[in-house]
Amino acid sequence: MRAAMNLLLIVLLALNLRPMLTSIGPLLEPVRQSTGLGYQQAALLTALPVLCMGLVPLLQPWLRRWLSEHGGMLGGLMAIAAACLWRWQLDSAWALIASAVVAGLGVAVVQGMMPGLVNRWFPTRLATTMGLYSAALMSGGGLAAVLGPSLTAYTGHWQVGLGVWALPALLALLAWVALRPRQEAPTLGGASGGHWFGNRRAWLLALYFGLINGGYTSMVAWLPAYYLEHGGTAQGGGELVGLMTIFQVAGALGLPLLLRRLNDRRPGLWLALTIQLAGFLGLLLAPSAAMGLWVAMIGLGLGACFSLSLTLTLEHLRTPAEAGSLAAFVQGVGFIVTGIVPYITGWLRDVSGDFQASWTLLACTVLLMLLVTACFAPRGYAKAIARSDQPGVAPALS
Template sequence: MREQARSTLLLLLVVVMALNLRPILTSIGPLLEAIRQSTGIGYQQAALLTALPVLCMGLVPLLQPWLRRWVSEQGAMLAGLAAIALACAWRLTLDSAAALIASAALAGLGVACIQALMPGLVNRWFPHRLAMAMGVYSAALMSGGGAAAVLGPRVAEQFSHWQAGLGIWLLPALLAFAVWAWVRPQLEAAVGGAGASGHLFGSRRAWLLAVYFGLINGGYTSMVAWLPAYYQQVGGSAQGGGELVGLMTVFQVAGALGLPLLLRRLVDRRPGLWLALTVQLAGFVGLLLAPAIAGLWVALIGFGLGACFSLSLTLTLEHLKAPASAGALAAFVQGVGFIITGIVPYVTGWLRDVSGDFQASWLLLSVTVLLMLLVTWRFAPSGYAQAMGMPLIRESDARAGMAPH
């Protein structure tokens, strides 16, 4: 019973931390027109409000093998929370495009510090229930994003300031600080264990996993960045655009939590990924061929994106048995992957500018998903060990202070 209570507390901490990792992205889109009218920010600059945090999510994990020499896991998590809280508090008062972009960078650094560590910690805390725990983590992460998209415009309208719709997400950060203080005794007992040193830049499988993660999740940043604009372009409202992102999030949560649980007895993650990618592909093709029923296609895209995020991280962690080495691999995959994910909305936005509508953007995302369906064949569980013959030192060597070969 005592072990069950400890696991419950740690899972609660996972949830409240994850809730803080997406509002900085999803709160922008529904309020973009109000922000542009107030600050004069252009569309190209506005893209930085999404792209900068995502690029931070990519760069910080790549530096993790060196950063951990100076910052502990708990220190990095608390610093990340503090950066998110400070950025949200700043957004309550700022009134310029430059300050808004700077707050996006600060919040992105905070998210990156937390997000780089969470998969490894989840793997360490829940080694026998990894698929379930990653599903809960992914669902909470996406729920925070959906709540920000839906509630941000309402809060802004209530207070007659768009700044309130962005800054209100200070509250989940304060909640996470409170839960952290409550769970800390259990955390100190659970976090121990040295992280793997060395890096994975020489591993072909690590690069494949990273590119795969980045491309199958590139649809998320594109949808967050451009779905509200697409909806307003076809005659909808800002609130309606936010609600469409909220609808996508509901199905993301269902996909992130439901599909891994449904397939938890399968050792092979490929059937789940094939299903999730096929559903996602159907959604993008639907936007191309029948945009009048966008709600249905957005729901399918959301389900596919949610399941892909959870399953691809689980797939990554399962490539290595040692928790610290698996966490290092997950950090690398997220690092490179989120750089790719951050570039995708720039490309889809450029396609919208040159073509005059979003059809070319949806076509590009459809082709990308189709390619990833084919790449998924490579991830047979029987090939994990051979594929991960790489210059990452063993945990026993890391504890002994040995350098990588």
């Protein structure tokens, strides 16, 4: 019974970590017309929350001195709900950008704790549970992308399509209060160690996580606009994001389950990256021929990459506390990188006049990550992540 309630909590929490990002793209044109946002300003609606997702976990070694896990979760969910309620009635570009920062801070706190929770609650089913967490996270994003335009069309106000996501945040808040385990909760992040700024493998894992997932934030930000440029509609753009999400969920759940007997995550990552690369090449070479197919392939690869890369990080260390600390660092640096990517791809769209340069950059990034994946042999985890004898301090770069 306890395990079932923990799984329910993981799903409810994860469902709230992407709607504030994915609800924007399908409604970008009415938002831009109403507020006067340019493409680069609109990129801030994705980039700033993702940057918050990066900066907050990096502060966890200091935050955990005064903020408990329970307090952090309550504050994070309240921030998400408050930002969405604010969006329900705002009408200016800068208020919209400010709401993105508030929501991003809330997501950052909740998301930073999730790998540690999964590792602590399900240590013997790590890969499968991380797949479920990733699938729920992506499902929430897909629902927001698909339902946002429908709610906007029904009510006549794009603010409703952005603000309604306060409701699942409030539901998750109530569920956390009622169902969370009552044993003494660890401090924020659940880690006993210090920071990882001096550890080379931690930096490699962080940059890998950031670049391997950079395609997600770019697709969420620009796929609906790309579809509009090819004669589609806002509703159709949202449905494309929904299609991508369906295959993300399939990738996040299916590939880890299929390869659950393997201790080596590299075959799964190579397969997921290859599928993702094929999808970006399809967008480059024949976008109109089978756009749905290319988007589905990108989604399948992205979903599997997110789940497997986080699992890869957690498996570098044996104790949940240390693994949670490392995962917080990897997500911190990684999401900063991931947040920068859509800003760069939006800038490339502005200067080139179309999205081909953006897709080219993402394809090259995936190709580079295919090569980097070779570094992550399981037999080398302990040596690569070895820390100094001083507790809580990562070894210095040399």
